[in-house]
Amino acid sequence: MSDTSDGAVIRCWRMLRARHILHAYLFIAPVVVLFGIFRVAPAVQTLLYSFYKVELLRGRFTFIGLDNFARLLTDPIFQQAARNTLVYVVAIVPISGILGLLLAVLFNSRFRFQEFFKAVYFSPMVTSTVAAAMVWWWMYNPQFGIINVLLKLVGIREQPWLMSSSMALPAIIIFSVWKTVGYNMIIYLAGLQGIPVQFYEAATIDGASAVRRFWRITVPLLAPTTTFILIYNSILAFQVFDQVFVLTGGGPANSTNVVVLDLYRQAFQRYDFGYAAAEAMVLFVCILGITILQYVYSKKYEIAY
């Protein structure tokens, strides 16, 4: 073949490749544009607002530097919201994850009506959080709620639940565990079914007990799944809002006030958008930092046999 024809082939190949790349970008362009408009642009706007006193209806924006962030440091309500959020995250992520794993291990073996029970555990995940929270609000009612009625039947004194500042947050955590455990179960189930059966067979032959097989094979090989669940659930937990808003509105006495609810109030009740934006930025940095830490830490424990 001559040099001229080689060059033509290469040019032709380059053109084809460029066209393929262009087509690929064209296909993802709508999603990227929408992502930019509805995710990136508002995030950048929030970052900018956090450095301003924003009077949205009057169209006035006054640059105040870090004043909004400085205010956060001395705001007792924000501090309580941050503490409550942290307690919520530390409680719900491991509880929901562990319960999800245990259920997945249970459902990994075959038994009667297995699919029905899987659906039962997964159904809270597909139920609207607001609708479910409203039902639970009634379930938690001190006089008429079914939870207290059942407690009374077994001789336990009726509890104030959402009416008590010490019980309201645990009550919300219970609801959230119920809501999320099904999803974790499904993810872990998928992870379990990716573990080769031969490992268990070999361990059984070697005399390993069920518990030992669980800790030595199942848990390590589920590390990538666990990483995903930890990160995903942490991000969601930090952004908790719906159930708190419906069940308690942040009360009583701000005992269930969380960061996202507080920033919602700052923006839409106090009309202080700049301060709310600063809260959002602090939350973003915390979530990003913890996500990076979890990711880096969990990589150390991923193994392959």
Place this chain on the structure above:
Amino acid sequence: MRRSQVLAIALALLFVTPTGVLAGAAKKITLWYPAGDVTAGAAHFGDKTLFAEFEKKNNVTVEAVALDYDTMQQKIFAAAAGRNIADVLFIDDSWIPGFLKEEMLEPVADDKAKAWLAAVSPEIKTLSDYGKGRMWGYTQYGIDVYGLTWNKDHFKEAGLDPEKPPKTWDEFRDYAKKLTKRDAQGNITRVGYAIRHVGQPHGIVHKHFWAIHGAGAKLVDDHYRLRGGKTMINTPGGKAALQLVLDMLDVDKSTSLNFPDPRAAFLKGIASMQISETVSIQARQPKEAPDLKWGMALPPVPKAGDRPASNLGGWLYSVPKLAKNKADAWKLIEWLNSPAKDYELCKKYNASPRYTVNWDKEPFKSDPYNQGLKQMYPYGIKLPINLGFNGVMEATGSAIQKVWHHEASVDAALAEAEKLANQAIADAAK
């Protein structure tokens, strides 16, 4: 005819007909109001015939849209920010400072305001006037004055005179103790007095306003001052007001945190006394508790001889600055709030009228409920109009919750409330 011609005519008709329909359609005025039983007056917007006469005369359609009370303020603000707000807002007067801070409302025209203030009864004038004759809307009929309501059968059962409510705080505590009932395990099944301690901070403060002001404390020092000033909640009176219910919770055990909706508890018969909007009990009792025999009086005072205090509050028909049909909106409001309409609607819905001239007409002249309210109105105190009022209410509501939930001592909670409330007042004044 050719098929293509038929298609062309059909398509043309499709384009022309909606245009014709739209051109002839009446203009629409939207009115937003709170859903449910938050205020008795709002329920009337569900009556399809309410605006019929106005709609026919002015060739408009009035669309009344119900919103959830707890999020209504936020929705109004979001709608204003999105430049897509209703033409008429039926709003809680305690929200006015927040809306004024954002310059969201149209004032009532000076001449109309002057005429209204001259024609209405003194308590309506108090509620309507935001200083120097300025009005931001028209106060609804059937205004709220908070009163003590009690279950007469419970009183009889407890050996108390059903026609004699408690007048002082000591009597109040004593009555509440006697009226409280318990089951075999010691759980309270009926509270002597039901308290509001959860939900919107405004609502919590409203229901304890009688004790705060009755004891000499104040939410804001000058109720008519728009900017600046300070809270007077962290005073001996404020402390006494919070301590009263704390003692009823811990010492007397005549109230409980398990009965969070005082009106509902009262109507269900699981609370013997409660203090809230009398107009709400009046409206709900026939449907929810037809057999309930109840009494109504001013809230009790710290000691004999003290002047009773109560909230004078109400809802307002207002027009936002960003409304698209302002002229028609004002027309609607003025029509709804004319002397003739006031009489007609108050008679129909058994609500207290606003015009002085209507108070002299039957049934209001001899109706015991309305005349009872008239005796209570002079003790009603209008909420402050300070631009930082939202922050004051949140701080005070939070303090009340913390104390009654044993999260903080009275001193600590009120000290924090004072700091936060004064900060809110100062921020709003900038």
